[in-house]
Amino acid sequence: MLPLSSHPAHPPGECPLLQVQNLTKVYPSGTVALKDVSFDVDDREFLVVIGLSGSGKSTLLRCINRLIEPTSGRVLWDGQDITAAAPAELRSIRRQIGMVFQQFNLVRRSSVLTNVLSGRLGYANPWLSLIGLWPPTERERAMRALERVGIADKVNERADALSGGQQQRVGVARALMQEPRLLLADEPIASLDPVLAHSILQYLEQLNKKDGITVICSLHFLDLVHRYATRVIGLKDGIKVFEGLPQEIDRKRFKEVYGEEAQEVRAASLEAA
Amino acid sequence: MKPRTPPPLWRATKWIVLLVLLAAAYSLSWRVTQPDFLKLIVAAPKAKQIIGDFLHPDIIEREAEISLIEIPFPIPCGSTEVEAAPAPVRLRVEPACAEPRGIFRVSGSDLGPGSTVVMRWLLPSGGTLPIEQYPVDEEGAFSAEIQARPIAATKDGVPARLQAEVSVPLTRIHVSQAMRDVLNAIMVTIFMALLSTTLGTLIAAPLSFLAARNITRTSRLGSVVYYLVRSLLNITRSFEPLVIATIFALIVGYGTPFAGVLGLVITTAASLGKMFSEAVESIDPGPIEAITASGARRSQVVMYGVVPQIIPDFLSYIIYHWDINVRLSTIIGFVGGGGIGYYLSQRFNSFEYHKASTAILAIIVVVWALDFLSAQVRKRMA
Ligand SMILES: Nc1ncnc2c1ncn2[C@@H]1O[C@H](COP(=O)(O)OP(=O)(O)OP(=O)(O)O)[C@@H](O)[C@H]1O
Numbered sequence: 086m087l088p089l090s091s092h093p094a095h096p097p098g099e100c101p102l103l104q105v106q107n108l109t110k111v112y113p114s115g116t117v118a119l120k121d122v123s124f125d126v127d128d129r130e131f132l133v134v135i136g137l138s139g140s141g142k143s144t145l146l147r148c149i150n151r152l153i154e155p156t157s158g159r160v161l162w163d164g165q166d167i168t169a170a171a172p173a174e175l176r177s178i179r180r181q182i183g184m185v186f187q188q189f190n191l192v193r194r195s196s197v198l199t200n201v202l203s204g205r206l207g208y209a210n211p212w213l214s215l216i217g218l219w220p221p222t223e224r225e226r227a228m229r230a231l232e233r234v235g236i237a238d239k240v241n242e243r244a245d246a247l248s249g250g251q252q253q254r255v256g257v258a259r260a261l262m263q264e265p266r267l268l269l270a271d272e273p274i275a276s277l278d279p280v281l282a283h284s285i286l287q288y289l290e291q292l293n294k295k296d297g298i299t300v301i302c303s304l305h306f307l308d309l310v311h312r313y314a315t316r317v318i319g320l321k322d323g324i325k326v327f328e329g330l331p332q333e334i335d336r337k338r339f340k341e342v343y344g345e346e347a348q349e350v351r352a353a354s355l356e357a358a
Numbered sequence: 359m360k361p362r363t364p365p366p367l368w369r370a371t372k373w374i375v376l377l378v379l380l381a382a383a384y385s386l387s388w389r390v391t392q393p394d395f396l397k398l399i400v401a402a403p404k405a406k407q408i409i410g411d412f413l414h415p416d417i418i419e420r421e422a423e424i425s426l427i428e429i430p431f432p433i434p435c436g437s438t439e440v441e442a443a444p445a446p447v448r449l450r451v452e453p454a455c456a457e458p459r460g461i462f463r464v465s466g467s468d469l470g471p472g473s474t475v476v477m478r479w480l481l482p483s484g485g486t487l488p489i490e491q492y493p494v495d496e497e498g499a500f501s502a503e504i505q506a507r508p509i510a511a512t513k514d515g516v517p518a519r520l521q522a523e524v525s526v527p528l529t530r531i532h533v534s535q536a537m538r539d540v541l542n543a544i545m546v547t548i549f550m551a552l553l554s555t556t557l558g559t560l561i562a563a564p565l566s567f568l569a570a571r572n573i574t575r576t577s578r579l580g581s582v583v584y585y586l587v588r589s590l591l592n593i594t595r596s597f598e599p600l601v602i603a604t605i606f607a608l609i610v611g612y613g614t615p616f617a618g619v620l621g622l623v624i625t626t627a628a629s630l631g632k633m634f635s636e637a638v639e640s641i642d643p644g645p646i647e648a649i650t651a652s653g654a655r656r657s658q659v660v661m662y663g664v665v666p667q668i669i670p671d672f673l674s675y676i677i678y679h680w681d682i683n684v685r686l687s688t689i690i691g692f693v694g695g696g697g698i699g700y701y702l703s704q705r706f707n708s709f710e711y712h713k714a715s716t717a718i719l720a721i722i723v724v725v726w727a728l729d730f731l732s733a734q735v736r737k738r739m740a
């Protein structure tokens with residue numbers, strides 16, 4: 086077990102897995118989505134990011150793997166500056182960071198297998214993969230990933246023939262193909278009903294505990310935060326307003342992050358439990 | 359704040375001015391086109407003839423096997439010696455001679471069911487005198503009473519001969535020459551359309567990615583490329599295919615399919631490029647984001663995240679454009695682009711309306727078939 090403390094300890098001389106330093110994002114429209122956000126993430130943490138809609142959670146997660154270019158600040162991966170990485174370098178870092186999305190982001194018309202294999206493109210032969218040729222070992226890897234999330238029988242279905250919960254499991258399997266050290270999950274359960282939400286989060290928990298994959302996940306519900314997080318960051322209007330252990334977040338603190346809408350969110354979270 | 363309403367007088371004036379302008383436009387169009395409905399009525403007989411021609415397209419010729427059977431027939435009896443040669447088995451005359459105006463019976467057998475027999479006199483003078491046409495029954499037999507005409511009387515000891523022309527229709531349908539030419543020309547047209555659609559697609563597909571905001575406009579250089587390609591497509595699209603084909607016909611030769619293909623390729627590339635780029639712009643960005651996040655290269659992102667999303671749209675646009683190109687290439691033929699249009703214009707120029715009708719029929723059938731096909735394919739892909 087990791088020591089539970091609000092300031093993650095790491096062996097001296099070794100840097101944390103991920104360091105976010107003074108990250109700021111200003112969209113061309115002028116919206117300041119992130120303002121001087123800094124925090125560290127250690128290996129094997131399950132870090133949950135909470136915050137109101139529009140508080141900058143998605144922007145934060147996407148700045149980490151540079152799906153969105155930060156305006157200023159740095160993100161260090163194993164001590165290496167992602168924000169300054171050249172394209173080839175960036176790809177090899179991205180390869181180690183899996184991502185799961187609120188809207189699943191599957192290619193709806195493609196088969197489940199193709200969707201899962203597409204998570205392996207960073208490792209694949211650039212030419213063979215272009216014409217859809219995959220070595221048998223990769224197909225087996227895809228099958229194992231699907232077995233892991235319990236939908237190996239759907240391998241040949243079209244992605245849009247699956248239910249929402251099943252689609253998100255394909256999304257997790259796709260991320261698994263990267264053999265990631267870090268998994269970014271942007272509200273992975275917001276499009277699912279409460280029971281499915283728990284099942285998806287349990288997969289993430291399993292990956293975190295069993296496989297030692299570090300997870301950064303944005304969530305909305307307080308009880309889920311208590312249940313799964315090892316550490317919590319709260320965002321409000323792009324500013325980090327809270328960082329600490331899940332136990333430290335009570336209704337009062339939650340209200341600070343969520344403001345007046347806290348009651349509503351809590352009601353929803355009770356329902357989900 | 360309430361929006362200010364313009365004074366009623368001004369509004370009324372606006373309407374009146376508009377109406378006057380509209381009336382002027384219509385009266386001008388009338389004067390320019392000079393419709394002459396009287397002529398349409400006066401020319402009715404001419405129209406009847408032309409339309410009659412068009413209603414009988416030159417398509418098939420019935421193939422038939424024709425055999426002639428002849429029997430000498432003395433009139434009056436004994437006017438000449440008829441050799442007791444073995445009478446032809448398939449045709450018998452009873453009695454074997456007759457007095458002038460006498461009645462005798464001709465009967466035939468084994469003539470083949472469904473065939474027809476045309477009987478005629480071969481006169482001693484060398485002329486022929488038609489008698490009548492008789493149908494043959496299901497057993498292949500026929501029988502008829504014929505009057506011995508005085509004009510067929512024996513002359514200088516030479517008897518007239520009765521001739522039966524038996525034509526057995528074959529099941530084979532013989533395609534007429536015009537039909538063969540039309541089929542040839544319409545195949546040229548279809549392949550012209552196919553080739554120009556294919557070439558146009560090959561040019562349009564890569565251009566469309568460059569002209570798609572979401573793919574190209576990710577950097578400054580990309581923006582420049584985006585605007586260049588987009589302007590190129592817009593400018594090219596404003597050229598009429600007919601005009602381009604006419605110019606090419608002047609360059610590479612009048613009546614050559616190549617001229618038509620060149621004209622079509624250019625307009626197809628421009629208009630498909632625009633349609634494709636809109637399809638690319640309307641795709642779901644989610645999968646692109648997800649695949650990019652996995653460390654894939656740009657080419658891989660396009661292949662796995664973009665292509666599967668655009669394939670149905672692309673295919674239906676391509677088929678739609680092939681359809682358009684078939685129609686266009688018939689017209690382009692008129693300006694020297696080859697194919698069925700060229701054939702049609704030639705037939706019009708030489709007043710061969712039966713053949714023109716065949717060509718028009720072929721165009722109708724092909725256009726209809728393509729319409730049906732593209733509707734089916736689009737339904738499949740929805
Ligand atoms: N592409 C964009 N262009 C301009 N502004 C944007 C863009 N994306 C997000 N924003 C703005 O940035 C702010 C932060 O958005 P972000 O999506 O990061 O919030 P979020 O916490 O993920 O919200 P949600 O819970 O609704 O997903 C919002 O005000 C949003 O309107």
Ligand SMILES: [Mg+2]
Binds near residue numbers: 144
């Ligand atoms: Mg979000």
